[in-house]
Amino acid sequence: MALLTDVPDHLLELDHVYLGNSDEPVSLESVRFHGDLALVSFNGVNTPEDARKLGGLVVKIDGSDAKPLEEGEYFIYQLIGLRAITPEGDDIGVVVDLMETGANDVLVVAPDGGGSAPNSAADLLIPNHPVYVHEINPAEGVIVVTKPVYPEDVS
Numbered sequence: 001m002a003l004l005t006d007v008p009d010h011l012l013e014l015d016h017v018y019l020g021n022s023d024e025p026v027s028l029e030s031v032r033f034h035g036d037l038a039l040v041s042f043n044g045v046n047t048p049e050d051a052r053k054l055g056g057l058v059v060k061i062d063g064s065d066a067k068p069l070e071e072g073e074y075f076i077y078q079l080i081g082l083r084a085i086t087p088e089g090d091d092i093g094v095v096v097d098l099m100e101t102g103a104n105d106v107l108v109v110a111p112d113g114g115g116s117a118p119n120s121a122a123d124l125l126i127p128n129h130p131v132y133v134h135e136i137n138p139a140e141g142v143i144v145v146t147k148p149v150y151p152e153d154v155s
Contacts, residue, residue: 001038001059010067011038020057074136082143084109084126087134093124095143104129107145 005011016025019042027043040059045051066075082095084107097108105128126132126145135144 001040003036003038007067008033008038011040014061014065017042018060018062019054072136074138078138079107079136079143081141082136082138083141084124084143084145086146087144092145092147096123098128099125107133107143109145 011028011031014028016027018024019026029041029043032039042054045054063075063077069075076098079095079098084092084095086092091112093109093111095107096110099106099108107126107128109124109126111122111124124147126148132146132148133143134146135142137143
């Protein structure tokens with residue numbers, strides 16, 4: 001299994017995971033690490049043929065099984081769907097994706113009336129940096145941001 005987590009060892013603490021879009025938990029019987037991969041065995045997956053059927057599925061965990069975050073940290077799923085507003089209260093759209101760039105993550109905001117697909121031409125790209133992101137409030141469903149000014153925006 002390819003590892004997309006920052007804390008692979010956390011897999012050793014889990015009893016179950018979810019495969020693909022299924023809401024049914026699957027018991028995690030063993031985990032062994034091999035380079036940047038994990039060799040896992042699931043209850044009920046006993047043959048190579050059974051295992052091949054799972055190829056390409058995303059493996060997910062319950063939010064309650066996730067490692068606690070530090071103050072000011074959020075899971076990506078907590079950001080997707082937040083209403084993006086300016087410090088003045090102007091509504092600029094909805095967070096539809098987050099791109100991990102290495103330096104700062106970049107929020108993808110689809111303005112109302114345009115950019116309905118992640119990364120479409122009308123989407124706004126806002127660095128997740130304190131200069132641009134002033135407040136993240138999943139409980140209220142909002143993120144307060146300043147839109148970056150690009151050279152083509154300046155007349």
